[in-house]
Amino acid sequence: MDVDIGNALASVASPGVSRDSLERLDEQVADAHERIETGMAEGEHGYAALNLPERTDPDEIRAAVEPVADAEALITVGIGGSALGAATITDALDSDTETVYLDNVDPAWVSNRLEGLPLENTAINVVSRSGTTAETLANFLVVREAFEDAGVDWTERTIVTTGDSGPLRDLSDRHDLPSLKVPDGVPGRFSALSAVGMVAAAVCGHDLEALLEGAAAEAETLTGSLFDCPAYAYGATAYALDARGAGMNAMVPYAESLETYSEWFAQLWAESLGKDDLGQTPLRALGVTDQHSQLQLYRAGPRDKVVTFVTTRESEDRSIPATEVEDLAYLGDASLGELLEAEFEATEASLAAAGRPNVRVELERVDEYELGGLLYGMEAACVLAGELYGVNTFEQPAVEWAKNATRGLLGGGEFEEAEAVAEKTELRIEQ
Numbered sequence: 001m002d003v004d005i006g007n008a009l010a011s012v013a014s015p016g017v018s019r020d021s022l023e024r025l026d027e028q029v030a031d032a033h034e035r036i037e038t039g040m041a042e043g044e045h046g047y048a049a050l051n052l053p054e055r056t057d058p059d060e061i062r063a064a065v066e067p068v069a070d071a072e073a074l075i076t077v078g079i080g081g082s083a084l085g086a087a088t089i090t091d092a093l094d095s096d097t098e099t100v101y102l103d104n105v106d107p108a109w110v111s112n113r114l115e116g117l118p119l120e121n122t123a124i125n126v127v128s129r130s131g132t133t134a135e136t137l138a139n140f141l142v143v144r145e146a147f148e149d150a151g152v153d154w155t156e157r158t159i160v161t162t163g164d165s166g167p168l169r170d171l172s173d174r175h176d177l178p179s180l181k182v183p184d185g186v187p188g189r190f191s192a193l194s195a196v197g198m199v200a201a202a203v204c205g206h207d208l209e210a211l212l213e214g215a216a217a218e219a220e221t222l223t224g225s226l227f228d229c230p231a232y233a234y235g236a237t238a239y240a241l242d243a244r245g246a247g248m249n250a251m252v253p254y255a256e257s258l259e260t261y262s263e264w265f266a267q268l269w270a271e272s273l274g275k276d277d278l279g280q281t282p283l284r285a286l287g288v289t290d291q292h293s294q295l296q297l298y299r300a301g302p303r304d305k306v307v308t309f310v311t312t313r314e315s316e317d318r319s320i321p322a323t324e325v326e327d328l329a330y331l332g333d334a335s336l337g338e339l340l341e342a343e344f345e346a347t348e349a350s351l352a353a354a355g356r357p358n359v360r361v362e363l364e365r366v367d368e369y370e371l372g373g374l375l376y377g378m379e380a381a382c383v384l385a386g387e388l389y390g391v392n393t394f395e396q397p398a399v400e401w402a403k404n405a406t407r408g409l410l411g412g413g414e415f416e417e418a419e420a421v422a423e424k425t426e427l428r429i430e431q
C-alpha cells in the first residue's frame, strides 16, 4: 500500500501536522521501530503477529480444509478478531462459495442466516483463540443442532481453529475434528494472516500464498523512518492528528468490497489503542454511499476527525449507457468506474478545501496480494501508534470485564463484575 499524508499537513488542514513536527516525531518512530524489531525477533506477545507472513503455512491450512474443499457454503462461527479478518478477506474477493459469519447471537438473525443453506454441502469453520467465548460456543452448539436436525454429520464438515487448551480444543479432540492452532503470541485482532483468517479464504479457493506475499512485501518496508514506510507514515500521522484534536478516524474505502475491512480496522484501532484514557475512535463509512449521509459532518462539523480514504488504482469497470436526456449526456460519456473515481477526488478535494485533514491509502487493486499488504500495513501502523501512545496495544482488559460480567449473569462462574449489573443507577421516564 502507498500512503499520501499531504492533506494532513498543517499547511492544508486544521488540525494538521507541520513538516517540522513530523521530522521531530520521526525520532520517536525510530525508537518505536527498534522496540518493534526486538519484539518481533524475540516473538514477544503481540509483536509476534508481525512475523505471520513467514510463519503461516498455507499447505497446513489447505490440508485441514481438504475434506470440505468442495463446499457450496461456509459458516464461520467466531467473533471479533476470530471473524473479522476472515470476513474482510472473503467479502473482498469473489468466490462461488457462499459465506455466512455468525458473530452475533441475535436469535432471529442466527435462525435466518441458517435457513436455506444446503447443509449437506456446507462447511463449518469454528474459530476462538481462547476457546471460551460464550457467543461463539453457543452459536456452534446451535449450528451443530441444525446439522443434526437435517441428518448431516457435522463432525465430517467442521474445522476448528483454537488455542492449545480450553473447551473448544477439548471438543475438537473428543470428536477428532481437523484442527489448526492459533499461533502463540498473536492476539485475535492481529491474526487475520494466520489460520484464523485463512481457513475461510482456503475454503473459498483464494490464493493464500499471494495474501502472505503481499503481507511480506509490506513487512519489508518497516524501517526506522515514517518517510520511508507507508505503514508507519499512517500510524504516526493518525497519532499526531489525534494529539492535535482529531480524536476520530473515519475509514472510508472507495470499494464496496472493502466495507468489511472498515469493521476489521475499527476493532484493530479501538481495541488496541483505546486505553489509559487515550486512543482514537474509529468510524466506519463507505464511498460513495456515505458522501450522501456523513460527508456533511466530516466537512462542516467539529474539527475532531481525520478521514482515511482507501482507493484502488485499477478495478473492473462498467460503462454508463447513453441517454437522450441532454442534461445527463455527461454520464453517457463516462463509466461507473470513472464516476467513482471522480467522486472520490471531489470528496478528497472538498475536505482539503475546508481544511479538514485526510489521508489517502492507495492499493493497486483489490486482490489477495494487495489485501495481504493492507491488513499487514494497518497492523504495523497500529503497533507503531501503540508505541507512540505508550499503551499496551495487545491487551483488552475493558472487553474482558464485560465478558466476565456476562458469564457471571449466566451462571458460568463467580465473577464480581456481574454484581455491577444489579447496581445500575435508574432514572426512568415511562410512557
Ligand SMILES: O=P(O)(O)OC[C@H]1O[C@H](O)[C@H](O)[C@@H](O)[C@@H]1O
Residues within 6 Å of the ligand: 079, 080, 081, 082, 127, 128, 129, 130, 131, 132, 133, 136, 188, 189, 271, 396, 399, 400
Ligand atoms: O477468539 P476468541 O477468544 O473467541 O475471542 C474473540 C474476541 O473476544 C473478545 O471480545 C476480545 O476482546 C477480542 O479481541 C477477541 O477477538
